[in-house]
Amino acid sequence: MHKFLILVVEDDPAIRNLMAATLKSHDYRFITAPTGASALMQASTAQPDIVLLDLGLPDVDGIEIIRKIRTWSQMPIIVISARAEDTDKIHALDAGADDYLTKPFSVEELLARLRVTQRRLTFMQTSAPSPIFTNGELRIDYAAGCAWLGEQELHLTPMEYKLLCVMAQNVGKVLTLSFITQKVWGSSTDSDIASLRVFMATLRKKLSAGKEEAQYIQTHIGVGYRMQKL
Ligand code: CA
Numbered sequence: 001m002h003k004f005l006i007l008v009v010e011d012d013p014a015i016r017n018l019m020a021a022t023l024k025s026h027d028y029r030f031i032t033a034p035t036g037a038s039a040l041m042q043a044s045t046a047q048p049d050i051v052l053l054d055l056g057l058p059d060v061d062g063i064e065i066i067r068k069i070r071t072w073s074q075m076p077i078i079v080i081s082a083r084a085e086d087t088d089k090i091h092a093l094d095a096g097a098d099d100y101l102t103k104p105f106s107v108e109e110l111l112a113r114l115r116v117t118q119r120r121l122t123f124m125q126t127s128a129p130s131p132i133f134t135n136g137e138l139r140i141d142y143a144a145g146c147a148w149l150g151e152q153e154l155h156l157t158p159m160e161y162k163l164l165c166v167m168a169q170n171v172g173k174v175l176t177l178s179f180i181t182q183k184v185w186g187s188s189t190d191s192d193i194a195s196l197r198v199f200m201a202t203l204r205k206k207l208s209a210g211k212e213e214a215q216y217i218q219t220h221i222g223v224g225y226r227m228q229k230l
Pocket residue numbers: 010011012054055056057
């Protein structure tokens with residue numbers, strides 16, 4: 001069985017050692033980098049499956065590292081930031097990060113984020129480009145322009161359908177409010193973001209079909225939304 005290789009980028013030795021010990025005890029392969037420069041080198045030479053990236057590094061801003069990696073690779077990047085401000089997370093996600101963890105985090109949270117990212121990776125590697133998207137009970141036929149939940153066709157407005165497609169095309173990734181409104185409306189003014197919240201509420205209601213357990217779309221308060229890979 002393929003073991004995922006994780007690149008841990010963290011300048012604080014105590015946190016780096018904790019993460020390394022956690023990954024080791026859960027059977028992950030990993031390499032570490034204490035600086036931005038070594039992170040970029042490791043990312044290109046070792047070709048890790050997932051990067052865990054501390055945003056506050058001594059030499060290079062973490063956001064710059066995301067931008068550089070994104071010029072040549074789509075490898076999943078989970079940002080780890082001590083800065084509690086949402087704006088840092090949002091900038092990192094807009095620069096191309098997949099997910100984020102805020103320090104201090106628990107070992108369980110770290111492992112949960114890795115599992116989410118692994119599911120997304122496996123999905124991307126095993127699903128050939130297809131006009132049909134499936135996730136749990138949800139099925140979207142891009143060619144026909146319609147969506148089903150199990151056997152039931154979903155009655156979506158054109159805007160809800162467009163929104164659903166944007167979420168599905170980025171399944172597993174946290175998308176920022178401005179990323180989504182740019183994709184759906186081509187702009188991201190305050191009123192676009194207010195409309196997004198309204199459309200998302202009705203879309204989620206239609207997707208849940210009265211069942212609370214089927215939560216396809218997760219809310220990240222102040223940041224955005226993610227379609228979970230079920
Ligand atoms: Ca740091």
